[in-house]
Amino acid sequence: MSDANSRFEVVVVGAGPAGLAAAAAAAESGRRTLVLDATPWLGGQIWRGREAKGGSGSAKRWLARLQATDAVVARQTTVVAAPRPGVLLAESPEGPREIGWETLILTIGARELFLPFPGWTLPGVVGIGGLQVLVKGGWPLDGKRIVIAGSGPLLFAAGAEYRAAGADVVLIAEQTDLGKLARFGLSLPRLAPRKITQAAQYQASLLGVPYRPGCWAVSAQGADRLEGVTLRSSRRTWTERCDVLATGFGFLPNLELPRLFGCRTANGAAVVDDRQESSQAGIFIAGEPTGIGGEGRALVEGLIAGFSAAGRLERAGRLEKKRRRAMAFSRAMDRAFALREEVRNLASPETLICRCEDVARRDLEKFGDWRAAKLHTRCGMGPCQGRICGGAVEKLYGWDAASNRPPVFPVQIGTLRDPEPGSRGASK
Amino acid sequence: MAEIVSLTINGRPVRVPSGTVVAAALALAGESRFRRSVAGHPRGPLCGMGVCFECSVTIDGRPHCRSCQTLCAEGMEVRTDE
Amino acid sequence: MYGCDVAVVGAGIVGAACASECARAGLSVIVFDRGPVGGGTTAAAMGHVVVMDDSEAQFALTSYSRRLWRDLAAELPAEVHYEACGTLWVAADEEEMAEARRKEEFCRVRGLRAEILDEAALREAEPNLRPGLRGGLLIPDDAVLYPPSAAMFFLGRAPQNKIEFRAGSEVRALNPDGGVILGDGTRISAGLTVNAAGCGSPDLTAGLPVKKRKGHLVVTHRYPGHIRHQIVELGYLKSAHSVSSDSVAFNVQPRANGQMLIGSSRQYGAEHPGVEFGILRRMLERAAMYLPDLGRLVAIRSWAGFRPATPDKLPFIGPSAGNQKIWLATGHEGLGITSSLATGRLLADMVLNRPSEIPVAPYSPARSLLEGKAHG
Numbered sequence: 001m002s003d004a005n006s007r008f009e010v011v012v013v014g015a016g017p018a019g020l021a022a023a024a025a026a027a028e029s030g031r032r033t034l035v036l037d038a039t040p041w042l043g044g045q046i047w048r049g050r051e052a053k054g055g056s057g058s059a060k061r062w063l064a065r066l067q068a069t070d071a072v073v074a075r076q077t078t079v080v081a082a083p084r085p086g087v088l089l090a091e092s093p094e095g096p097r098e099i100g101w102e103t104l105i106l107t108i109g110a111r112e113l114f115l116p117f118p119g120w121t122l123p124g125v126v127g128i129g130g131l132q133v134l135v136k137g138g139w140p141l142d143g144k145r146i147v148i149a150g151s152g153p154l155l156f157a158a159g160a161e162y163r164a165a166g167a168d169v170v171l172i173a174e175q176t177d178l179g180k181l182a183r184f185g186l187s188l189p190r191l192a193p194r195k196i197t198q199a200a201q202y203q204a205s206l207l208g209v210p211y212r213p214g215c216w217a218v219s220a221q222g223a224d225r226l227e228g229v230t231l232r233s234s235r236r237t238w239t240e241r242c243d244v245l246a247t248g249f250g251f252l253p254n255l256e257l258p259r260l261f262g263c264r265t266a267n268g269a270a271v272v273d274d275r276q277e278s279s280q281a282g283i284f285i286a287g288e289p290t291g292i293g294g295e296g297r298a299l300v301e302g303l304i305a306g307f308s309a310a311g312r313l314e315r316a317g318r319l320e321k322k323r324r325r326a327m328a329f330s331r332a333m334d335r336a337f338a339l340r341e342e343v344r345n346l347a348s349p350e351t352l353i354c355r356c357e358d359v360a361r362r363d364l365e366k367f368g369d370w371r372a373a374k375l376h377t378r379c380g381m382g383p384c385q386g387r388i389c390g391g392a393v394e395k396l397y398g399w400d401a402a403s404n405r406p407p408v409f410p411v412q413i414g415t416l417r418d419p420e421p422g423s424r425g426a427s428k
Numbered sequence: 429m430a431e432i433v434s435l436t437i438n439g440r441p442v443r444v445p446s447g448t449v450v451a452a453a454l455a456l457a458g459e460s461r462f463r464r465s466v467a468g469h470p471r472g473p474l475c476g477m478g479v480c481f482e483c484s485v486t487i488d489g490r491p492h493c494r495s496c497q498t499l500c501a502e503g504m505e506v507r508t509d510e
Numbered sequence: 511m512y513g514c515d516v517a518v519v520g521a522g523i524v525g526a527a528c529a530s531e532c533a534r535a536g537l538s539v540i541v542f543d544r545g546p547v548g549g550g551t552t553a554a555a556m557g558h559v560v561v562m563d564d565s566e567a568q569f570a571l572t573s574y575s576r577r578l579w580r581d582l583a584a585e586l587p588a589e590v591h592y593e594a595c596g597t598l599w600v601a602a603d604e605e606e607m608a609e610a611r612r613k614e615e616f617c618r619v620r621g622l623r624a625e626i627l628d629e630a631a632l633r634e635a636e637p638n639l640r641p642g643l644r645g646g647l648l649i650p651d652d653a654v655l656y657p658p659s660a661a662m663f664f665l666g667r668a669p670q671n672k673i674e675f676r677a678g679s680e681v682r683a684l685n686p687d688g689g690v691i692l693g694d695g696t697r698i699s700a701g702l703t704v705n706a707a708g709c710g711s712p713d714l715t716a717g718l719p720v721k722k723r724k725g726h727l728v729v730t731h732r733y734p735g736h737i738r739h740q741i742v743e744l745g746y747l748k749s750a751h752s753v754s755s756d757s758v759a760f761n762v763q764p765r766a767n768g769q770m771l772i773g774s775s776r777q778y779g780a781e782h783p784g785v786e787f788g789i790l791r792r793m794l795e796r797a798a799m800y801l802p803d804l805g806r807l808v809a810i811r812s813w814a815g816f817r818p819a820t821p822d823k824l825p826f827i828g829p830s831a832g833n834q835k836i837w838l839a840t841g842h843e844g845l846g847i848t849s850s851l852a853t854g855r856l857l858a859d860m861v862l863n864r865p866s867e868i869p870v871a872p873y874s875p876a877r878s879l880l881e882g883k884a885h886g
């Protein structure tokens with residue numbers, strides 16, 4: 001297994017902005033580098049699909065920067081376990097792969113936070129980011145009536161993108177209040193000057209779409225699919241007819257893999273030092289898993305991780321100021337979009353919390369913690385392994401739904417079983 | 429221009445541009461129920477990124493495939509019978 | 511302060527069964543556990559209710575307990591997922607087929623249903639097994655269930671004014687005069703105390719020869735009908751018997767919801783609670799030898815647990831050798847789910863001086879193994 005395709009000095013898991021930056025930095029520094037991603041795409045949630053279309057702006061720049069290096073790229077390669085120290089087990093279309101690493105960089109991104117409300121399981125209720133990703137994969141929105149209800153700066157970008165795809169965006173409902181939003185807006189010029197131009201662009205493309213702060217969805221209606229959504233603001237409650245409800249309340253770091261390696265986490269994020277190194281020596285973490293901060297933070301953290309992994313601490317150190325600014329922006333965002341009590345608590349007793357096992361809130365209420373609830377209701381035992389309901393119960397009850405058992409993703413038994421995995425599947 | 433990929437969805441032929449994910453092909457074909465939950469409720473994609481498993485369908489006879497993470501391929505057979 | 515008649519340490523399936531039987535007989539009971547109901551080894555188990563015949567005593571306990579399960583079946587709530595799917599013992603070769611016949615005879619003589627399957631009948635019973643297996647033995651009355659919910663059901667089944675459950679209560683020591691001392695120093699007195707702490711029982715009763723025997727399991731996505739019985743290789747006996755080395759055996763279970771549990775492994779001396787890949791792989795390799803399509807099915811998760819094992823593979827049920835106020839209900843190794851009901855019943859019989867349906871002597875903690883040291 002000393003195959004050239006199965007041992008690398010630096011292995012980067014996840015090829016979003018953070019992973020592309022990390023792999024580029026490590027490879028530019030002369031390290032034999034592999035970057036792999038579970039999807040067929042490079043660019044993560046934000047840039048997926050851009051590669052084929054030639055890319056634009058920063059997507060194009062970063063993809064080109066990586067391509068100029070000797071870094072090896074493996075697509076459709078999902079890391080599922082760590083069978084031995086220094087070895088990853090991954091599933092790929094060619095079969096299982098064991099990949100040896102000396103330094104590991106985890107840039108595995110985040111997922112959306114969903115807060116259950118009556119009707120949220122109907123087909124037609126989709127994640128805000130989730131729908132953006134689906135649109136990048138060809139999901140049709142032409143002529144569809146869409147309500148966006150949730151929280152965070154993504155609502156603007158999403159609205160603009162859905163509209164560009166032909167959707168009729170009826171309304172954007174932001175749960176946070178105008179006051180908080182205004183304070184956030186005022187702090188933008190200092191924290192992230194580029195975001196101002198971005199925001200202006202979105203605003204222009206969303207001309208005529210009402211943007212309502214202090215407003216949220218309380219329930220979705222429909223028989224076999226979504227037909228309408230009931231919204232509430234401080235002044236009124238009303239119903240909008242729609243084909244799609246895009247919902248989401250910001251992002252949750254993906255921590256299954258860091259936890260599998262025993263990396264320390266605190267307050268729902270991986271703990272890293274100034275060089276992006278985790279509590280486990282030789283394992284670096286960058287981008288969303290260390291705290292939600294968007295593309296800008298992901299890129300700078302990725303670079304720092306890549307340079308640090310290659311031992312170029314001085315080079316990494318020069319990015320410190322940028323990193324601090326990105327983190328300040330994250331904190332401002334957290335304050336501005338803090339969840340209001342009402343939206344945490346929209347689920348009725350009958351509302352399903354666990355969508356894999358159909359566990360209703362009523363059934364969870366009897367238990368005092370996640371483990372007891374899980375053991376006795378099967379909440380979180382389905383294929384998503386608590387990735388969706390875990391965030392919900394944390395917001396509902398303050399339960400810690402952490403998990404660290406392999407496989408990190410559901411995987412073919414053959415992948416776990418094969419002791420002599422193939423080593424094909426890596427391509428440039 | 430984009431190439432065209434032909435596949436079948438619940439036995440019906442469907443043509444989509446290459447680069448389309450299976451979930452999008454299902455939507456293009458007018459399907460809204462991708463699977464039934466353990467209690468029999470209709471479900472469709474939620475996360476779009478491969479973590480919720482609500483978009484699971486049977487692809488070429490293999491059940492439990494995430495349609496949002498799978499690209500359409502020539503001759504692929506997709507069923508929404510979970 | 512007089513707390514109760516019986517203090518039970520451990521709300522695993524064994525402690526829950528003991529507490530339930532005592533409370534149903536009118537005694538006041540408090541159950542202590544550092545975690546939730548059924549959160550210890552009970553949460554890691556497969557939930558196979560199976561008659562085993564390593565020894566007459568093991569057979570007596572497991573067959574008695576299986577009968578109690580069957581009597582209770584109609585009362586079990588849906589979440590216990592009890593299904594009398596039967597056990598299919600698979601014989602790969604002539605040697606194992608001879609063992610199948612011996613087992614069949616053993617059961618028949620003792621009045622239990624058992625049926626020999628030839629190669630064709632085996633294929634018909636389980637079409638996904640690989641061709642070329644020699645045959646098998648069907649034990650139709652064995653069952654499967656979901657153990658944590660069964661433990662919960664036991665506690666709920668007792669009269670609620672007689673039973674109290676204290677979750678999150680670490681027991682630091684057993685009071686030699688009856689009762690327990692909690693982690694925070696609180697003393698709660700009791701007429702007698704039952705140490706049903708599973709793998710934690712030797713921490714409370716010094717010298718108790720209960721050792722951890724680690725086991726791994728894998729759970730799959732839903733594949734209804736892929737298998738129909740709990741299927742176990744007869745070679746399993748070779749593995750379960752080896753007391754020294756690590757071993758794996760083919761042992762798969764269909765869950766009521768279409769999922770499958772894949773086992774099994776046995777390790778001594780493994781202290782690390784996490785999943786070990788080497789043994790997991792051997793276990794899956796073994797399973798795929800019998801179910802060739804297994805490799806294409808999706809695994810959702812794996813985990814490991816510790817069986818509380820005794821040197822002679824029989825549990826300790828009854829008053830401890832050194833102290834009549836401290837009782838034991840522990841050491842059930844890989845059969846605690848099966849024998850929980852019988853354990854609870856026998857323990858209550860002894861506490862109340864009722865006659866028991868089967869002899870209790872073989873499970874007495876006073877048997878020579880105790881090195882004479884076991885006391886509170």
Ligand SMILES: Cc1cc2nc3c(=O)[nH]c(=O)nc-3n(C[C@H](O)[C@H](O)[C@H](O)COP(=O)(O)OP(=O)(O)OC[C@H]3O[C@@H](n4cnc5c(N)ncnc54)[C@H](O)[C@@H]3O)c2cc1C
Binds near residue numbers: 110
């Ligand atoms: C669903 C979704 C949609 C989003 N859409 C937008 C958008 O349109 N515009 C925008 O500005 N921001 C969007 N965001 C936010 C955006 O992801 C962040 O701002 C930022 O780009 C994150 O970069 P990252 O590199 O940290 O993570 P990501 O871009 O999320 O990249 C992580 C990568 O790791 C891979 N991965 C994860 N686990 C494994 C594993 N075990 N094995 C192999 N690979 C793995 C994933 O496939 C993914 O490609 C979205 C976020 C989500 C969750």
Ligand SMILES: Cc1cc2nc3c(=O)[nH]c(=O)nc-3n(C[C@H](O)[C@H](O)[C@H](O)COP(=O)(O)OP(=O)(O)OC[C@H]3O[C@@H](n4cnc5c(N)ncnc54)[C@H](O)[C@@H]3O)c2cc1C
Binds near residue numbers: 557681818
């Ligand atoms: C992989 C595997 C598969 C198995 N499959 C089967 C099967 O198919 N069929 C079968 O019959 N058996 C099976 N078993 C065996 C079965 O799980 C055990 O025999 C049974 O669960 C033991 O139950 P228990 O109540 O004695 O122990 P536990 O369930 O461990 O309960 C003991 C309880 O005591 C508590 N505790 C311990 N110390 C203290 C303390 N100091 N203070 C407070 N609380 C304390 C613990 O928290 C725990 O909840 C399997 C076991 C394993 C590991």
Ligand code: FES
Binds near residue numbers: 479480482483497
């Ligand atoms: S939509 Fe969530 S996994 Fe595909």
